[in-house]
Amino acid sequence: MVNENNEQATVENEEVSTEETEETTEKVEEVEVSAEQQKISELEAKLEESENRLLRLQADFDNYRRRVRLDQEAAQKYRAQNLVTDILPALDNFERALKVESEDEKIKTFLQGMEMVHRQLVEALKSEGLESIEAVGQSFDPHLHQAVMQVEEGEEESNTVLEEFQKGYKLKDRVIRPSMVKVKQ
Known part of the structure; x- marks a missing residue:
């Protein structure tokens, strides 16, 4: 009977241990997913900032080209x-x-x-x-x-x-x- 109790306790311990492992795994996966989401958000923000900077640079360059063209036309005129x-x-x-x-x-x-x-x-x-x-x-x-x-x-x-x-x-x-x-x- 002691053996049976030990076996039953071992099975219960294994079940509890499996449940704890599953809960821990779920928590780890949630943390990993949360970290990945945060990383994705950071990368998206950097991408948007880079795109905005590129658009501003393009606009500045277009304005510069227009000013140079107008200056050349005025100089010629x-x-x-x-x-x-x-x-x-x-x-x-x-x-x-x-x-x-x-x-x-x-x-x-x-x-x-x-x-x-x-x-x-x-x-x-x-x-x-x-x-x-x-x-x-x-x-x-x-x-x-x-x-x-x-x-x-x-x-x-x-x-x-x-x-x-x-x-x-x-x-x-x-x-x-x-x-x-x-x-x-």
Whole structure:
């Protein structure tokens, strides 16, 4: 009987031991699954962060390429700006010299030659996109005109340009030099 009791106790111990082992195995599996889920979540978060960083880098690069393209287009469009700016004082002097009146035939011939050179110079500048700003009789525009005098004389409307002291010029759509004008107050 003692043997039977021992056997029964051993069987019961084995059953309890098997149950405990199964419970422990289940707990270990749950812990492993939980650890794997956590690892998966961490990897998914890293992947999402990497994808976001890649998208931001792509957007930054696209913006950079667009800015460079716009800068190159502007540089090409206004490539003559420095040259035009340097030539404008000479063009002004040409125009002042052409206003000289004389009765002498030699001077008249000389002035005709200067007028031809002036016309060629103006045509060359026009081909690059230079155009003069119309001022006299126009409404005053601070983007195009620089008022150096204001007077109350004349019958024109208020804010009308009466006289132009220095011609203004635009290169394509950019004002290179505003017209210096006298304005009706």
